Structure formats: C-alpha cells, structure tokens
Amino acid sequence: MGKLGTITRRTLLVGTAAIGAGVAFVAWRVNQPLENPFRGNPDSGDTALNPFVLIAEDGTVTIVVPRAEMGQGVTTTLAALVAEELDVGLSDIAVIHGPASSAYYNAALITSAMPVEPWDDGMMADGFRQFAGIVGKVMGMQLTGGSTSTRDAFDRMRIAGACARETLKATAAEVWNVDRSTLQTRNGSVIDPSGPRSVRYAELASAAALREPITDIEPRDPSEWTILGRSQHRVDVPAKVRGAPIFGVDMAFDEMLYGTVAMGPLPGVKAKKADRNAALAIPGVRAVVPLSSVYGEGFGVIADNTWTAFKAREALAIEWESEESYGETELNAAFDEAFDAGGGDVHRDDGDVDSIFSEAAEDDILAADYAVPLLAHATMEPMNATARLKDGKLDIWCGNQAPTLVRRFCAEGLGLDEEDCRVHTMMLGGGFGRRAEFDFALYAAQMAERTDGIPVKVTWCREEDTRHDLYRPPARARCRARLDGDGAIAALDMQLASPSILGSLMGRMGMSAFGQDATMSEGAGNQPYRLENFRVSTPEIDLPLNVGFWRSVGNSNNAFFMECFLDEIARSADRDPLELRLSLLDGFEPAKAVLRKVGEMANWQGGSVGPNRAQGLAFCFSFNTSVAQIVEVSRDDDERISIDKVWCAADCGLVLDPAIVRAQLSGGIVFGLSSAMMQEITLKDGAVEQGNFDTYPMMRYHQCPSIEVSLSRRQTFMGGVGEPGTPPAAPALANAVAALTGERVRTLPLNKAVTFA
Amino acid sequence: MKLTVNGQPAQFDVDPEMPLLWALRDVLGLMGTKFGCGIAQCGACTVMVDGMPRRSCVTPVGSLEDASITTIEGLAVGDRPHPVQQAWIDEQVPQCGYCQAGQIMSAVALLEENPEPSEEEIARAMTGNYCRCGTYPAIRAAILRASGQETGPPAANASERTIDRG
DSSP states (O other): OOHHHHHHHHHHHHHHHHHHHHHHHHHHHHSSOOOOTTTOTTTOEEEEEEEEEEEOSSOEEEEOOOOSSSSSSHHHHHHHHHHHHTTTOOOGGGEOOOBBOOOOOHHHHHHHHSSSSSOOOOOHHHHHHHHHHHHHHHHTTOOOOOOOOHHHHHHHHOOOOOOOHHHHHHHHHHHHHHOGGGOOETTOOOETTTTTTTEEEEHHHEEEEEEEHHHHHHHHGGGGOTTOOOOSOOHHHHHHHHHHHGGGGGEEEEEOOEEEEOOSTTTTTOOOOOHHHHTTHHHHHEEEEEEEEEEEEEEEESSSOOOHHHHHHTTTEEEOOOOOOHHHHHHHHHHHHHHHOOOOOOEEESSSSHHHHHOOOOOEEEEEEEEEEEOOOOOOSSSSSEEEETEEEEEEEEEOOOOHHHHHHHHHTTTOOOOEEEEEEOOSSSSSGGGGGGOOOOHEEEEEOOOOOOOOEEOHHHHHHHTTTHHHHHHHEEEEEOOTTTTTTTEEEEEBBBHHHHHHHHHHHTTOOOOGGGGTTTTTTTTTTTOEEEEEOOBBBBOOSSSOOOOOOHHHHHHHHHHHHHHHHHHTOOOOHHHHHHHTTTOOHHHHHHHHHHHHHHHOOOEEEEEEEEEEEEEETTTTEEEEEEEEEEEEETEEEEEEEEEEEEOOSSSHHHHHHHHHHHHHHHHHHHHHHHBBBBBBTEEEEETTTTTSOOOOOOOOOEEEEEEOOSSSOOOOOOOOOOOHHHHHHHHHHHHHHHHOBBSGGGGGGGGGG | OEEEETEEEEEEEOOSSSBBHHHHIIIIIOOOOSSEEEEEEESEEEEETTTTEEEEEBGGGGGGGTEEEGGGGSSTTTTTTTTTHHHHHHOOOOOOTTTHHHHHHHHHHHHHHOSOOOHHHHHHHHOOOOTOOOOHHHHHEEEEHHSSOOOSSOHHGGGGGGEEEE
C-alpha cells in the first residue's frame, strides 16, 4: 500500500502539470501554429483566422479538415467540431483537405505508440499522452491513421471554432462599443440583442484577422451541442453519388499526359531485360523512363492515355534479374526457425509463466499453433498520383494519408526544397493504411521530370497494385495454456511471430527502428484480460518484401490468435466462451458490458443454435474502443457455409456521429470477414502470385450478412472507430465455423478448409 | 467513332480496341465511371449501353458504333438527383465512394428492368459490384427505398435512438 501511495502522488504531479500545460498548449498551437499555411497566400482573397477556419469575402465559411477523407466520414465530423462552436450549419460551409502543413500534426497517433495501455486511465498515462503531443508537434507529422482523427481533433478543432467565434465577437464589440460578453452568434452572424442588430462574419473577418485572437475560451459543454452527438448528413455524400471528379485518379488538365508503372517483384530487384522499343512503337507512347526508390526498381511509361500506357507496360515484357527464389517453403522455414530460437521482445510478462508450466502435467496443457497469411489492401481506387514539375516547383495531386511524408520524400527525390513541393490531397478511393506510404507519389514526381512542365497522371493497373503493396505481415502464433481442474486458466503463454512493421517502415524512411514494435503484440498482449500468469513474446522473422499498416494493424492477426485460443480453452474446460471472457475482464467494466450486450442481442446460448447453424464470439479492445461480436453461420445441403448475421456491441466512449460510427464498425466487420473467408497473398519464385480480383477476391453482396451494431457509452475516454470493427470479425467467424463443424480451423483463409456459399 | 453519351452526340477518333471506360475518362473527360480492375470483376466501371448494364472496362469502343451510353453523370436532371441517387443520399450509402457510381448504375439498370425486385433478385443484380468499404447493407436498404419497398425513416437518421449510456 505504501508503494502504491508513493506512485500515485508522484504521477499526480506529472499529470497535473502536463494537463495544465496541455490546455495552454492547445490554445497556443491553434493561435500561433508552427506555420499558418494560408497566411500570405497571394492568390487567395480569403482571410485565415487560424489553420482550421477560413472566411471568404463572399461570406463562405471554409473549414480545413487536415485528415484524409477515405470514407470514414472525417470531413463531416471534424467540420462539425468547428461548426458547433462557430455557430454555422454543416450545410452552409465548405470543407477542404488543406495543404500539407506541420500545423496539422497528429498528436493522438503518436500517443498511441507510447508505452501506456489505453485502458489505463491513471495519471501517469495522462502524462505520457501529453508528452506525446509535444513530440508530435516537433515531428510535424500529418498522418491519417490509427483511428485517431476524431480523438486528435476533438479539443483543438472545437477550440479553433470557439476562438474564431470569440475573435469575431470581439471585433463586432469594438465597432458597436459594447461588451463582447453581451453578444451572441447564430447562423454565421454576430448578434447584439440590445440593438437588435447583427453583422455577418464575412464583414468582420478581415478586421478580426488583424486582432490578437481571443484564446481564453473553453469549448462548450456537450449539453449545449446542437450538431455533435447527432447523425449528420455527410458533407461528402452528394458529390460521391453524383459521380463528381473528386478522387486522385480523376485529376484532369486541358493539356496532360498519362502514365503507368512496371516495378520489380521485390524491393531492390532490377530489370535484366526490357523491350523498350516494342513499348515505344505503340502509337501514343511518349517515353519509357527508369524509376528507382526504396520501394523498388522499374519503369514508368508515359503516353497519350491510360489504356495506351497499360498496353506499353505489357509490351515491355520485362525480365527481372532476381535470383530470389523466395516462396512459401522459405516463409515456413523462417517461422520454424523463429519459434525454435524463441526469444523476441516480451510485451507482457505477468506472474511466472515458466514455473507454472514446468509443474504442469501434460494433460493439463492445451497447445495450438495458428497461422495467417500476407494480405493486400485492395483499395478500390488503384494507386495513382498526378505530378507537375514546372519552373522548379513540384505539384502533386493524390489521395494520401500522409501529405507531409509525400512532400518530404518527393522533394528529396527530385532534389527540391520542401517549400517548392505542394501536395494537394484529393478524396481517397479507400486507404486502409495503404496510402500512408509515398511510393505512388514519388513515381509520378520522377515521371514529371520528363514531361516539360506538362502534368502527368500515373495510374497503376490492378495487378501492379496487388503485387506492390505494403502488406499486412504474415503471422503465426504458438499458444499454450495450463488449465486448472476447475477450468480456470493457470497460465497463458503466446509466442507471436511476424516481421516487424515498424522495422520495415523505418527502413523505408531511412531511420532505424527503436524499442519494441507494439504492433507485433497488439490485440493479444495489450488486452484488458487479467490473468495471473500471462506472457506474450514476439519472435521476429525477416521477409524480402515490404510490410505496412493494414486496417487495424497487429490487432487483425493477434486478435484472431487470442480469441480463437480462448475459444479452444473454453471448449476444453467446458466453459461458456462468453462467461470465460467475463471472468478475465474484472476491472474493466466497458468490456464486460459490450460482451453482455452482444450476448443479449444474439440470444447467445454458448454457440449452438440448432442443426446446421451456430454462433461464434470474439472480443477485442483496439484503438481505445471495446468491441464484441457474434457471427452466426449456417450450412446448406451441399455443406456450403453462409454468414447470416453479425451482432456487434461497441463502446468508443463519446459518440460524435452515431450513423458514421455504425457505418465504420459495419464496414470494418465486412473487411475482416473478407480476409478470414478468402484472402491471402502468397509468394512464389520471389514474386507475389496474386494479381487481380480473380485471384485476390473480396466479399460480394450476396455473401454479406445482415449486421446489427449497438453502441454503449461507459468508457470515460474516446476511442477510434475506423479500425476496431475489424479485429473481432475473423475470430468470431472461425469460432462459429468450429461450433458448426466441430472442427477447428487454425489457418486463414478459412476457404482452404471449408466452402462458403 | 460516333455514339451518344448521356443524350449528347459524341464523336472522337481512337483505336477501336480502346475500352469504353478509357474513352469516357481520358478522351471525353467524364470521370464518374471508375477503373477498378480492367477484367470485369469489380463493377466499378458499370455504365448502361442501350439500357443494359455493361462493364465498360472490357467493352471495346469499336463495338459501340451508334450506341447510346448512359453514365453516372447522365442520371440527374439538372440539380435533381435520379430517384436511385436520392435513395443513396437518404440512406447515406457511400463511404469512400469510389465504387458507388458503378453500384448506382447497376441498381438503376435493375430497377428499370424490374421495378420491385425481391431480395434475391437484388442480390443477383448487385453481386458483380465490389465494395471494399462494405456498404452492402446500406446498398440493400437504398434499393428497397428506391423501389418503394421501404418507406420508414432512413437507417442513417434512426440510429441515434439507441446509444446505451450505461
């Protein structure tokens, strides 16, 4: 008790100081940003009040959403944060992505990489999170990922709106010679009820921008909200339904060229032979240019239209000089070696796992090995970018999740200063982590060096996209549990082997990795399950191709291992899988609540539903959100399995837009089910075997279950929603299939063992 | 090449082997029709040719002399969205939105042929259109709404009723 008291007092100081600094910092970073990307922009008649709010001379209020819209509704919800404070309607404003700028760094994402468990809401954890915010500012990272956009924006975009509002009020107060506190704001105007008189924001904006901004302002209490907390009509929907040219691939100029790329099968592999003449002989082909990057070596083709560029790519008939014969045999050997060697980072080590196992009788030990394959992102919009290099200035138009990285590496690649590189972020036809990279932009930039100032739009064909991804790593788990006579888990030991995403990423960025790679164990080692003896270690394997962030990252594989093995433990100990999980979650009520809720929704009876019908359960706490799912499957006379229904109960704390949150969770479930049912990337002779959707399919309309999502709000902290729907889907499906067939499938995709309708 | 696109005559000179998709996008500048796979697997490029849904990525433009093409840009009348587009708005279907032009064209083609399709008929008509964001349940709701088979409040608006505050 004495020790606990000491820690609490010390961390209280850290936390309080950090929180105090944090509030001031939020105001400071809004009003005196590292750079205001709109200040001094000569070709704009707009007045920038701060990096998030622009008011045009015609009165249009534009809100800058510095996160990429890839379907997660971020343009709507982030704009709503500002609109709520600024007293403007969502339908009356314009929303833009804004330029790459360090003012838009993502603090929440860097926080998520800190050594703090997200379900730890102690003061020490707060201190770490505040510190991470400062690191984020210094690094100037503007990144959309980690399901962090809303959490990162929640305070600062509301304060940006409030600051703009109060500064406009102060401007009006001076003109009218009244006290600012007597004024109100409504529908884009400042109102003086004593007049009564009113003035439009547009008329105040230019004078307001010259004032010292009002910063001693707290955002409104949620009880006053009129926009937040309610489902909004998304601001991006009308253009998407109309077929408007909003995506990167839709970029067009009166005079432009088109291109595509043909890159080597693995990073570093060069072309041995390429028939440039055959390509150049095709009418409309302008040039074949060599491309080189940390991602790979190859060629770009420039032509009069995309189809001609695709034909020329084929005509190159490239032979690669690879002597690599890497394939599934080598991958299996790498995993075997990693498990034999043991070791790896230890991410969790509660109690004394070794001694519990050393005293165990063989019958008391349950052991199982699991395996999941490499996965591609398969965004519907293939990788693309449009680049123009003119008068020493580079412009890049593309959907991307990391404009500051795109700017940095494209500038570096062409030997330009970063100030001479402008990144224009378009709508993303899917991101899922793939567009957090910069390869597609860099190739377009390199090709623009050959087009004399004419913009070139470089679109990858589907095969190129599938074969040059930054893949979800292949991963395997070696799990063992010692069970007590009464069905309790005496000890759980999980070895999770995979390549390191962080190591692969840092390599591409020219940096060395540091510390543990938390993504290797997330979804298992960081779960709120409390076991007396629990160890998670992560032996690392090498892989000759790049791995990256795939929707929900390590949770996508580790939750599969964890939740399937818990299911096996429950069956072996003759316990209800739901009851077993509840018994392990003592101390974290939101997780227990979503499990109980999903059990009610599905009328859970332990998994059996009747002949040829069964349910499977899984839980995962990821990106600060608790999610429990039950999948119901059935089997027809031909032994074909249908996924009929998914129930999902989630708690992400405060819900800013219920419809968007539900849509994200539902979409995340489909994404996870697709991978569990049918997706895998395999290697043969040093190359990815799959190419198009015929070999790398996804769930189709007729295979999609009915999905019911229930939201609860017990968590005191906010969670993300873009990714947390994905991790429980695969294990819930696998557990349902095991309950249906009586046979446990431990390797994904499941369609290698069973047939889906 | 001479054909009609969204009611307007279009004349251009390209290799007759060029797929309609690329003629629409790179030659005529109509960007609503999307490239997804190039092998008629995903449906993102779906347009209507003489009233029938077609995958424009595998339809050589040379085979379409004098044909009448309707793309997503040709559905709305002035500012008024097509009823299927309106149902897509009411149900707030799109997420990333990239596949939705193709989805809407497949749905329009279905409903022109069969104004009140059954669930099974909807599934048959829509199963050629991939959605990576997983909006299939919302697509189903929008087609039922557009065909007058669902008249209750849209799913997107009904959802705030059920947040359990513990």
